[in-house]
Amino acid sequence: CILSAKQKRRIVRIRFCFLLSEQEAVTMEMVKAVNLKKYYITDTYEVHALDGVSLSAQDGEFLAIVGTSGSGKTTLLNLLGGLDVPTSGGVWIRGSSLKDMDKEERTIFRRRNIGFVFQQYNLVPVLSVYENIVLPLRLDGAEIDGEFLEEIVSLLGLDDKMERLPETLSGGQQQRAAIARALLVKPAILLCDEPTGNLDSVTGMEVAGLLKSCAQRFHQTVLVVTHQEAVAQTADRIIRLEDGRICGHSGGYDSAHSDGHSDGHSAGHNGGDRDGHSGGHSMDMPGKEQVL
Secondary structure (H helix, E strand, O other), X not given: OOOOHHHHHHHHHHHHHHHHHHHHHHOOEEEEXXXXXXXXXXXXXXXXXXXXXXXXXXXXXXXXEEOOOOOOHHHHHHHHOOOOXXXXXXXXXXXXXXXXXXXXXHHHHHHHHEEEEEOOOOXXXXXXXXXXXXXXXXXXXXXXXXXXXXXXXXXXXOHXXXXXXXXXXXXXXXXXXXXXXXXXXXXXXXEEEOOOOXXXXXXXXXXXXXXXXXXXXXXXXXXXXXXXXXXXXXXXXXXXXXXXXXXXXXXXXXXXXXOOOEOOEOOOOOOOOOOXXXXXXXXXXXXXXXXX
8 A cells, every 4th residue: 555645744743732732641740739828927027838849740750749747738739639628829739729629629529630648547447448448439429340340459459358347447447448549539649748647667667668668550640758867768759848838849840940939048949630539538627628
């Protein structure tokens, strides 16, 4: 078959467009925050919990956010997860702007697109491990992907513990169940707040390793807030916070050259809907929205 010059040019254009689309998919920003500020103001004082933080994370990236107590780590995680609203700035999850949603829309979006793993495992004590893992999907009326569930459970080593109650598990096993619950809903991003904080050092490193394995195997974007340097070192990239600002970074993708800044201070990673549902669960935090 002899192709005309016009047909050949068309094939070249199609191939070029395909390569561009493939490259864009590889570098997709799953989460992007621009100039995030969170101020607490009263008649007598003003606290800048976050003061102009910008960052982005790619699809499938494992990112650690580290800093001392009071540096703004958890505040940042709450804003990225839509649990709180910024004083100014914005957050985009796979292109969807959280600030453009009302409270109800944000709650639904969070449940379907953002997974959470907390220091406290937050498993329902009267439910079995299996029932805890599938609970968010059942609450949302979504279908359970049995094959994906088996894959997650096998990776996390929970195969023989699915019918047990949480109180019969070790701390590390309970955290694995919490991770499975968050992953099963196929979130766009998995946010982990000190997930190894209640575990001994050995078990904590095992959990950190499992989170990295999940990021690689399921191409899952994971952000971990931690004060443990050893846990942070397992990540693809580390962002360091101090006094509500990014003070340093190391490794991996950096979009600092393209977007935003932190009021003249170094912002490290200045930046910047997957179908499915989040493994969120209720938590009592004054001024914060419920995860479910």
